[in-house]
Structure formats: C-alpha cells, structure tokens
Amino acid sequence: MSERLSIIISKALKEDLDELKKRMNLDQSTLIRKLLDEATKGEKLNYAIEEYKNQKLSLGKAAEFASVCLWEFIDELKKHKVFIEFPSEEIDKEIDNILSGYYDEFI
Numbered sequence: 001m002s003e004r005l006s007i008i009i010s011k012a013l014k015e016d017l018d019e020l021k022k023r024m025n026l027d028q029s030t031l032i033r034k035l036l037d038e039a040t041k042g043e044k045l046n047y048a049i050e051e052y053k054n055q056k057l058s059l060g061k062a063a064e065f066a067s068v069c070l071w072e073f074i075d076e077l078k079k080h081k082v083f084i085e086f087p088s089e090e091i092d093k094e095i096d097n098i099l100s101g102y103y104d105e106f107i
Contacts, residue, residue: 041067045076053082060090069103070094 009017021031048066051057057065063073077084097103 045073048073049076049080049082052077058090059084060093070097071103 017028017031020026021028024031026034045066045068048057048062051065052059052062059073060070063070066073066076068076074084
C-alpha cells in the first residue's frame with residue numbers, strides 16, 4: 001500500500017531533480033521514489049555499520065536491520081575496514097539460516 005508524502009525542497013534541489021528526470025526519462029514521482037529508496041537503503045546500512053562498530057547491534061541484527069544477508073553485510077564491513085567479531089553461536093545460527101533457505105530471497 002502506498003502513502004502520500006508532501007515535502008518542501010529548495011529551488012536548487014528542484015532544479016537538480018528536473019535535470020535528472022529529463023536525463024533519465026522518468027516522471028518526477030518515479031525518480032523521487034527511486035532516490036528515496038536508494039538513500040534509505042544506504043542510510044540503514046550506514047546506521048547498522050555504526051551500531052555494529054559501537055557494539056550496540058550484533059552482526060546478525062545489524063545485517064537484519066540493514067535488510068541485507070549476513071554475507072553482504074560482512075562485505076560492507078570489509079569495505080569500511082570494520083573488524084568483524086563472529087561468535088560461534090552466530091555461526092551456527094547462520095548455517096541453519098542458509099540450510100533452511102532463509103537467504104534465498106536475497107539471491
């Protein structure tokens with residue numbers, strides 16, 4: 001189900017959006033949805049990485065919050081040069097998830 005969202009943006013941002021929609025051959029709503037989706041995913045990932053670094057989220061919970069599979073989250077941690085702590089109980093849980101097909105939707 002969709003919901004309507006109203007925002008006020010600067011003139012410069014509106015001009016940037018207009019240029020993008022023209023170049024990408026998209027209508028304004030589609031472009032804004034695309035940009036919001038990408039930005040939200042990125043922000044969730046960045047937040048999850050910070051929370052993991054600050055030991056506020058476990059590896060599995062951080063990946064879940066970021067809406068990515070564990071292995072993708074580990075790859076992102078490597079890109080950000082974050083040390084990975086992986087307790088043995090989480091390894092067992094992830095093996096069970098893999099065997100049960102839990103990550104099939106991410107492939």
